[in-house]
Each structure stands twice: as C-alpha cells, then as structure tokens.
Amino acid sequence: MKWVVVGAGSAGCVVTRRLVDAGHDVTLVESGPALRAGAVPASISGADSFLALAEPGRTHDGLTARRMATTRRVPYPRGRGEGGSSAVNSMVALRGDPALYSSWGWHDAADMFDRVLVPVETPHTDEVGRLARILLEADARTRLAPLTRRHGHRVTAAEAYLWPVQDRFEARPHDTVDVVEFDDTGCASGIRLADGTRIDADAVALCAGAIHTPAILLRSGITDPDVGRGLTDHPAAALTLRLRDRSGADGLSVSALLEIDPVQVLALDHLGPGAPPDIAVLLVALMRPVGAAGAVRLASDDPHVHPIVDLDMLEDERDVARLCDGVEEAIVLLRSAAFSAAIDGILIDDVGTPVDALDGRDAIESWVLRRGADYVHAACSTARALDDHGRVRGCERLVVADASAFPIIPDVNTHLPTMMLAERFVGHWLDADADAST
16 A cells, blocks of 8 residues: 655654555655764754754744734744654653543553654763752752653654664655645545645655644645644743853753643753853743644645744633742742752843742733743644544545644643654554455
8 A cells, every 4th residue: 555654753753664564655755854874963863952953954944833812923943854853852751641641532542652662761960951950959859851862862753763664665855745635536645745746645644743734734625624723832931040050051951850730840951052051941831731722824825835823822711820820839949949059040031030020920920921932842733623543534545643633732742642642543544454454
C-alpha cells in the first residue's frame, strides 16, 4: 500500500517508521531541511535549545500567534524540518497523568509510551543550571527534568525513528504541501505540492502539526466547521530573575522543574547567547487549562503564507484564577531563603518593573492578562473533526496524527505524548488494514 506522510516532526517520524516496518511504500514530505546521520548541526545535537532554535531553517520564519484576545501577534517558534520541534525544543520528556488518557478511552496509553523509541535521561550533576540548583534547594518537590537525550546529546525523533530505515522510504525535504487530493468517491488519492507536483497515494497521513495540519485541511476544501477550532496551549507567566551568579549563559536551558498540579514551575537558566548572563526566568504554566477558544484560519490559499493563529488563552475565568494561584505560589517561593540569598531582583516585564508591583490579586490578574506567555505547545485544532483514531470524518483514507488530534491538551510538555499518540493511531490503522484484508 502506498502512503504519503506529510510532516517529519515528532509524529510524522513515528508514523513513517511504523508504516515502513509494516512493509508499506512510504513517501515522507517535509517543508523544511533534512536531518541525517553524520550531518547534524552542533547546535541541535548540543545542550543549548536556544542555539537549536537559531539554526537556519529549523523554525517557521514569520509564523506569529495572538496569545490572548487583547494582545498583539508575536512570533510563535514551531519546529520545522526532519525532527520538527524535537530538534529545537528544551527536550523535557514527561508522560502526563494516566487518568487523563483513560478519560479519553486511551487505556493503552502506557503501552504506547513504552513503544516510543526516543531515549530519556536526566541531566548530569555538572549540567544542572544555576536557577535549577536554587529551585532544587528551595522546594523538595522539585526534580531533575527528564530529557530526550542519550549520553548528554539530544536525540530527535528523526534519529530514533527515521535513521535506521532511511533507505526504505522516500524522503522529500524542502517540499511544501498545498492540498490533499481526492478521487471521484471522496477518497484521498494523494497530495499536490506548492509547485504543482502531484504525488499519488492510497492513503494520506497529515502530521504537519497543530498549526499547519488544519491549514492543509482547509486549503483542501474540507468543509467541516470544526477544522481549526479548539486550538489551545499551556498559558504561562514569566518572572525574570537577576542572579548574583553571572557564570555564563549556555548549556541546558532547562534541567529542573517543579510540578504543583495543575501548575508547572520551570527553571529557565538562561535565554541563549547574547542574553545578559545574570538573567534567568521562572516560568509558571497552567498545565490543565479548560478553555479552548483558539483557532487556526487561512490568511490566504497560498501554501507559502502562514495561517492566522489565535490561541486566545485565558478566555475562561477558571484558567485565569488557577494561573494566578500558581503565580502567587511562585512569588512566595521566590521570597524563600534559598532564592533571597541568590537573586538581586525579580522583574515582571522587559522594562524593569519589580515584582512588588503585583501587590494584590487584582494586580496579578491584570498582569497575566496583559503579559501572559505560552509554552509553544499548540494542540487540539483538528480533534473535533476526527474519529477516535485520527480519521477525518467523511474522508476515506485521510488520517491525522499529531498534536492537533489531542481531544484535550495533555497536562505535560507535549513532545512525548505526541509520539505516544502517533504510536497509538498508526497501530490502529495497521490493525484495521490487516482486518480488512482477511
């Protein structure tokens, strides 16, 4: 059977490998560059995620998003190229709450996580950053962050899934997909690239991510009004710290985290090359948002034009309240002895406003609504248009497997859950095909 897989990120690498392992003929189409054994840039294989993000071609230049309904559009750095966001993220590898997956009927989630080929290890002692060490001292619930690495080097989804079978499928990097094409019966019959080239297939798997998968569906004439709706992310608030330790701004950006359900407190030890060496950030993120008011819409039918992305986080008052609770807890933590001995100041914006300006609940709420951030964990933007295993309603042989297909955003960083989802979906497709052929 001939498959076209669109997108070589975390999910697309999983889908490609499992289809190839099952004996299918697979063409993997990716808009960004290749990532091949022996040719991985040092910025990607190394520890500094900010260097990886700065690697040319590895993010979607010009992609922006509106975080809150009242804020302006700002860059939204999604991974691009083989490996996708697994090549540029901070490598945090968490599974999430099993009860959440069970509530969706995904009772096999633990087994699917066990199938994921990307390794996980915790940082070496000498890699733990300045802010991470303070957080570990300040709160006993803090732990070292599990990271997608082996022997201190990043392992991308491309390395784990594609490299071992790279001679058994056709890879087409630097090719942008315009639309999915259909035959007279409404069955997916291939794709058309932006340059007009057609690639025929018996089935199409869209794995282009929560921004670009719905855009492809919309350009392809899928009229289901749920396509692009329900987009969400983990809303966050950033507290900027001036550290007395000015020892460089490189290495792991994240090496420790604190989980206080439903909030994650992440120690961001530096902001990359060129950032002031005394600056670090404590990110407070709401990992169980209930609001899902965001949407992806087409700005143009041109596949080279990015879609309009409106996250519209914190539209639900319950999310505002719970994020504010997390901020209050973080401020208390920052006034502990461990932090007091290590920092010279706490700022709440890029113009130097001190944290003392957050002198009450109303001030905190106003601040998160004006200055709220996100985790760049876009999710859920096609789920309402899919069945339980990623099939697009009303479209035979067209399936989706990426973070857009989550019914609810996972309560952790989405990289590992996205690979779990892909393992689960592709396994079901293969089982269904086997049943149909018997």
